[in-house]
């Protein structure tokens with residue numbers, strides 16, 4: 001494969017180095033936990049890192065290697081490591097580098113379990129954690145005055161759809177401490193809408209459960225970055241701390257999903273733009289948060305940073321009661337958490353994905369119980385809009 005080829009070509013063919021046995025078109029599922037050595041000398045050389053080759057599937061497996069190569073292509077990083085879930089990726093990446101006394105500055109608006117990990121577990125472990133709003137550069141400058149080891153935020157934040165200026169924040173973090181690791185969760189944007197590493201991020205994490213797989217049938221994650229950082233994440237975070245391994249079958253399914261990612265992201269973005277505009281025009285909807293809308297608070301940053309707008313929308317009906325009734329009245333859209341699937345999914349962050357936040361913390365992070373999150377799927381946009389319209393109408397009835 002050539003680096004000059006288009007992303008769509010490279011996500012189909014990858015860089016699999018002729019690893020497909022018997023001329024198989026698809027990379028087989030290497031359903032094996034361990035790999036035979038030819039001699040004790042070979043086993044010792046592999047453990048010492050003096051010889052390439054597989055040892056044991058917690059450390060590496062050929063079915064996983066192909067998708068790790070593809071993620072490095074997608075995020076324009078030297079390397080990537082696959083995990084058994086997005087949270088496996090996030091906890092492995094962060095705990096590899098953080099210890100008692102380290103300082104983390106994270107955005108206030110994060111996926112609920114990431115927020116819980118930092119807010120509770122990290123503090124219990126003696127890590128100094130501060131939550132700020134990274135769209136406020138004054139607040140960022142103030143927080144980063146104190147020596148900071150890691151900065152963490154999401155490209156498009158879950159659930160508020162905020163867009164942080166990665167370049168500005170990464171430059172500031174590295175100016176204050178050249179060793180500070182800037183970690184960005186790129187789940188909503190995928191490497192197709194935005195490549196945080198190109199904007200200065202050191203580490204990119206993903207829940208691959210979402211767009212990367214795209215079919216709602218796998219739980220997976222990735223961490224992407226330099227060879228040096230990824231070696232540490234693999235040999236410490238994955239091998240010794242979490243052991244959050246992605247199995248060969250799930251790796252195979254993810255490889256299949258990645259082949260159609262460019263097609264799917266283009267359609268998710270196109271559909272979401274139509275749905276966001278329709279929601280804006282609906283009576284009973286007070287606010288719509290979508291990175292493609294001119295009304296988005298960081299529209300200019302989004303324009304600069306995002307090549308496509310992705311399929312995630314948040315909106316606020318007039319009251320929390322209307323929001324609840326609307327979600328209970330959808331007929332085609334599915335009331336379910338997760339995102340990035342073919343089906344349009346609707347959910348309530350306040351009581352579901354972000355129930356790890358107290359009401360006070362939600363307010364601080366910029367959302368309330370009125371907020372509804374929508375992952376716009378690949379159905380016909382008119383059908384999605386019609387379903388939301390009828391659900392809202394039913395919700396508005398006394």
Ligand SMILES: Cc1ncc(COP(=O)(O)O)c(C=O)c1O
Nearest residue numbers: 085086087111158187207209220
């Ligand atoms: C932005 C974001 N990051 C991480 C995760 C966690 O991923 P997983 O559910 O694959 O562990 C999620 C899950 O919803 C998410 O939305």
